[in-house]
Amino acid sequence: xxILILEDILAVxxxxxLSTVAVSSNFEGGELVMSILKLVFFLTLWLLVGIYLIPLFxxxxxxxMNDETLLVxxxxxCFMMVVIAAKTGFSAAFGAFIMGSILAETLEAEHIERLVKxxxxxFGAIFFVSVGMMVDPAMIGKYWLPILLITLTxxxxxxxxxTVGVLLSGQxxxxxxxxxxxxxxxxxxxxxxxxxxxxxxxxxxxxxxxxVAVSVITIFLTPYVIRLAEPAYNFLDKHLPSRVRTFLxxxxxxxxxxxxxxxxxxxxxxxxxxxxxxxYGILCVAICMIGFGLLxxxxxxxxxxxxxxxxxxxxxxxxxxxxxxxxxxKKNRSDEFxxxxxxxxxNRAPLVAGIALRLVIVMGFIFYxxxxxxxxxxxxxxxxxxxxxxxxMFGRWAKNSAHKIEETxxxxxxxxxxxxxxxxxxxxxxASRLLDKxxxxxxxxxxxxxxxxxxxxxxxxxxxxxGIQVVAIVRGNKRLNIPVADTRVFPYDHLQVVGxxxxxxxFGEQLGKSTATLPEDFTDQEVILRRLPISEGSPFxxxxxxxxxxxxxxxxxxxxxxxxxxxxxIPNVTLPFQDGDKVWIVGEKQDVEALMGV
Numbered sequence: 001x002x003i004l005i006l007e008d009i010l011a012v013x014x015x016x017x018l019s020t021v022a023v024s025s026n027f028e029g030g031e032l033v034m035s036i037l038k039l040v041f042f043l044t045l046w047l048l049v050g051i052y053l054i055p056l057f058x059x060x061x062x063x064x065m066n067d068e069t070l071l072v073x074x075x076x077x078c079f080m081m082v083v084i085a086a087k088t089g090f091s092a093a094f095g096a097f098i099m100g101s102i103l104a105e106t107l108e109a110e111h112i113e114r115l116v117k118x119x120x121x122x123f124g125a126i127f128f129v130s131v132g133m134m135v136d137p138a139m140i141g142k143y144w145l146p147i148l149l150i151t152l153t154x155x156x157x158x159x160x161x162x163t164v165g166v167l168l169s170g171q172x173x174x175x176x177x178x179x180x181x182x183x184x185x186x187x188x189x190x191x192x193x194x195x196x197x198x199x200x201x202x203x204x205x206x207x208x209x210x211x212v213a214v215s216v217i218t219i220f221l222t223p224y225v226i227r228l229a230e231p232a233y234n235f236l237d238k239h240l241p242s243r244v245r246t247f248l249x250x251x252x253x254x255x256x257x258x259x260x261x262x263x264x265x266x267x268x269x270x271x272x273x274x275x276x277x278x279x280y281g282i283l284c285v286a287i288c289m290i291g292f293g294l295l296x297x298x299x300x301x302x303x304x305x306x307x308x309x310x311x312x313x314x315x316x317x318x319x320x321x322x323x324x325x326x327x328x329x330k331k332n333r334s335d336e337f338x339x340x341x342x343x344x345x346x347n348r349a350p351l352v353a354g355i356a357l358r359l360v361i362v363m364g365f366i367f368y369x370x371x372x373x374x375x376x377x378x379x380x381x382x383x384x385x386x387x388x389x390x391x392x393m394f395g396r397w398a399k400n401s402a403h404k405i406e407e408t409x410x411x412x413x414x415x416x417x418x419x420x421x422x423x424x425x426x427x428x429x430x431a432s433r434l435l436d437k438x439x440x441x442x443x444x445x446x447x448x449x450x451x452x453x454x455x456x457x458x459x460x461x462x463x464x465x466x467g468i469q470v471v472a473i474v475r476g477n478k479r480l481n482i483p484v485a486d487t488r489v490f491p492y493d494h495l496q497v498v499g500x501x502x503x504x505x506x507f508g509e510q511l512g513k514s515t516a517t518l519p520e521d522f523t524d525q526e527v528i529l530r531r532l533p534i535s536e537g538s539p540f541x542x543x544x545x546x547x548x549x550x551x552x553x554x555x556x557x558x559x560x561x562x563x564x565x566x567x568x569x570i571p572n573v574t575l576p577f578q579d580g581d582k583v584w585i586v587g588e589k590q591d592v593e594a595l596m597g598v
Contacts, residue, residue, distance in 0.1 A: 050102035055412040181229035185218035269336035291316040322402035458485040468499030556587030
């Protein structure tokens with residue numbers, strides 16, 4: 001899955017390159033670099049903003065969202081991102097790709113997918129029909145040799161390079177070969193890229209039908225190539241030198257070690273620091289662009305004099321404050337920082353230099369905002385910037401805002417994964433740590449007619465009988481972690497059980513065998529409705545429903561009492577039966593007949 005995601009991202013980069021070539025008559029390497037930097041900026045910004053705002057918006061408006069509204073909102077968000085992408089120089093497919101990725105991380109993702117599926121099928125049919133209509137069979141016949149060569153290049157090249165890539169990622173040779181042989185096709189993204197190139201005039205018209213033909217042929221060949229993966233692995237395993245096999249096995253084993261055991265504190269610290277500077281730096285740049293590009297004209301139009309710039313500077317700096325504080329102080333008290341500081345005195349100089357660099361970056365943002373809005377001396381701007389930095393260091397609002405924003409973002413980012421763990425749809429993180437101890441976490445659903453349904457965990461004696469323990473019980477949308485012995489197990493409960501393989505298998509077999517069977521006398525348990533008349537000789541005359549004990553003694557239920565005037569009313573347990581009343585009785589056939597014979 002990660003390989004396919006990387007292929008899609010590279011396809012997006014290629015679309016950006018095509019767009020850049022189309023708008024530039026003299027395309028140079030610098031323009032390509034700027035386009036890629038622009039792509040990284042746009043992609044990071046909207047993923048950060050989208051993952052923070054979109055789940056928050058959907059959560060706040062959940063009570064207002066029915067199916068129709070959610071469908072319209074979802075499509076509207078996708079079209080909005082398409083417009084934004086087009087306005088910033090990217091393709092419409094790129095904008096839809098970003099918003100689709102954001103919506104896929106929300107709690108409503110499955111609901112949205114179900115609602116959008118008919119629309120997706122409709123436009124999918126239109127897309128592939130239009131693709132077919134743009135193919136010229138005569139051109140395919142004309143360029144059959146390039147089609148054949150490109151097809152062979154795709155099949156051989158992707159299988160080889162994908163296998164090598166998976167090997168480098170630390171997987172075994174068998175996994176690498178199977179993965180490589182399953183990636184020997186090009187999909188619909190190639191249609192989009194080819195059609196974009198033709199539309200922008202940067203590729204020839206004959207390229208599009210060639211791409212479509214190669215895609216169809218490689219998709220058709222994929223099952224057969226996958227079938228060759230096992231013989232290819234057997235051939236390689238048999239003919240590879242023993243030294244090469246030993247090296248690959250050792251490399252794969254070393255890749256399975258925890259990352260923390262292989263990464264040095266410097267690598268971990270610098271990696272985290274780089275992510276912090278990139279993410280919060282992009283957010284600060286975006287705030288400056290919005291402030292000076294959109295808000296400044298409005299402020300100067302509606303607020304008189306210097307106050308327009310005062311209000312604008314306060315608004316921009318307050319918006320940037322949580323992110324500037326994160327750049328300034330984040331990771332200064334991390335475990336890696338403390339380890340490096342105490343590990344070697346020589347580490348302290350570069351650590352202090354890192355803090356100074358972040359201070360310079362923060363001062364640069366503040367200085368830029370103030371210098372652009374106020375024509376005052378550099379010394380005064382420097383004093384104001386130092387005052388802002390002091391507030392960022394010790395101000396409680398900036399600190400609390402930074403923590404709240406980061407916590408909300410992480411909650412939105414991990415909400416689907418956490419919900420899947422809560423509902424038992426995904427195994428928790430600790431499950432993988434049990435594997436080397438011959439312990440596993442397994443899931444079992446209690447059938448509706450299981451013999452153990454309604455029993456307590458103490459009565460089930462899972463530990464004594466199977467050597468397993470119930471870790472959690474998921475009942476609908478409720479999860480009960482570490483249930484006590486008196487907890488009852490009900491039908492349709494989802495049990496997460498930990499134990500050895502043998503015990504888990506035995507419990508699963510017993511659960512399947514313990515379902516209740518159909519009783520042999522099920523025909524005698526038919527429930528019927530009869531009318532019991534109350535007359536002078538009836539033993540129930542003058543007695544109330546409570547005094548007659550019809551339910552307890554005869555196992556029948558009185559559902560209504562019909563008076564002499566024909567009115568049927570709900571039985572009252574305190575009113576006595578009168579002469580001429582007709583009592584409606586429900587019960588099993590033999591019980592009703594016994595009552596009627598009294």
